[in-house]
Amino acid sequence: MPDPASLPVQIIDITDPDDERVDDFRDLNSVDRRPDLPALPGGRPGKGLVIAEGVLVVQRMVASRFAPHAFLGVDRRLGELSETLVTTDDPAAVPFYRADADVMAQVVGFHLNRGVLGVARRPAGLDVSAALAGASVVAVLEGVNDHENIGSIFRNAAGLGVDAVLFGSGCADPLYRRCVRVSMGHALLVPLAKLPEWPGELELLAHHGFTTVSLTPDPAVPLLAEAVESVDKVAFLVGAEGPGLSAAAMRASHVRARIPMSRGTDSLNVATAAAIGFYELARSN
Template identity: 45%
Template sequence: MPRVRITDPADDRVADYTRLTDVSLRKRREPERGMYIAESNSVVRRAVEAGHRPRSFLMNERSAEALDDVLSGFPDVPVYWGDDDVLESLTGFHLHRGALAAMQRPALPDVAAVLAGARRVAILEDIVDHTNVGALIRSAAAMGVDAVLVTPRCADPLYRRAIRVSMGTVFQVPWTRIDPWPVSIGTLQDAGFVVAGMTLGEGAITLDELVVEDHEKLALVFGSEGHGLTRATEQRLDRRVTIPMMDGVDSLNVAAASAVTFYATR
């Protein structure tokens, strides 16, 4: 396999990895180039195990040895490696997790394919923080959620930080974008799902009450960090649900709320 030592951070061959800490740059380049970045040895492994195709690898010498079996599976894919200081200058951060891979972004399945056979689904409405998206998907995987749907304005689950926080579970849980939203709530209802939105609004039932109802097919909707569910979404829901809280605490971070909800409804 081609292994190329990188000594110059400005080398055009590693342009996919340049300035990965610049959020606006990554938002512009990754979807346009049909790629995403997998970071760390374990995440690179999970991406490959999920059937995703690498464009190239970038790593230090230690990771090249640790991932030798993965690299051997792609003899036509270039492996770029270099000293830690060169890699840090190139990417903008210390590569303490050892390895990066520029991966070909797979085509997203349609909603019907993701929902086929699913009994419990999470929907992320306009969640803009990549850390929250990654944490929510990790909780979904841990608690046996069958699928995740993200709305058009939701942050990209294949953004580097989201993948890292999810510990690569974004490759395990089937997911896709649902559009148009919230009109597509009707698609879920037609498929037999009770659509329940997590909200702090008055008149909501408690999470305990939702669990007692014991719905065969349940879609759980989580709103944006600042404003929660949109009004248009709330008007289409079958259930509005709140998590009972104590000691004057009035809300939870959306990632924490999702973990509680997934555990309670498992």
């Protein structure tokens, strides 16, 4: 492990938790003030940042289109990240704010086990056509408002070869810190885009040659394996646990399909159902 002091990284020691230079990492659990709230025009005063937490996720942020403009961490994590830090575009221009665990806890608002954070500005969102370029399997979410489920979907998408994740109406923020953490950083790497006109914009997917497949527990629809047997490019629609997909979304999709489920049990967790859909495609390619 190289000595951090010998690296072209700008290390700044923070001893005062009120230091304004670390404001982008302040009060991460605050509902109203956390820095990783999206910047909404005329809405909440979000700073529009993205926070990566822990060595692995910070490494993935550095590798992603989200270019970090600062880090905050304890000395040990600086050591672990030193080789990653020099791969940023201009290491000397991106400060690493070094603090002890107590000062860091006071800034962040809680004790952070993972010991290091990176912060980036949110770039402009991809438009759907950009996210679909070269894609053959995509996931489309509707009403998934649980950050852990969205994070798991990104992790499963990355693992099982899904090319993009698209967001219909009613979903939670995929770039919130907890979502990014649960995704193991894949929320920063897998292309994502919003479909503001929902479900009308599903037509755009059809236009790009995708067969849209709605996953539903309805026992009257064909099995997933049959539904995707001879399709080329597939978009899997999944809805939140409980309500599932809206009738409008199901009507707007080409096919409905189900996972073979035992009678009398609850539907699967949405991230698990999505993973099974992704697997069904991956197994036949």
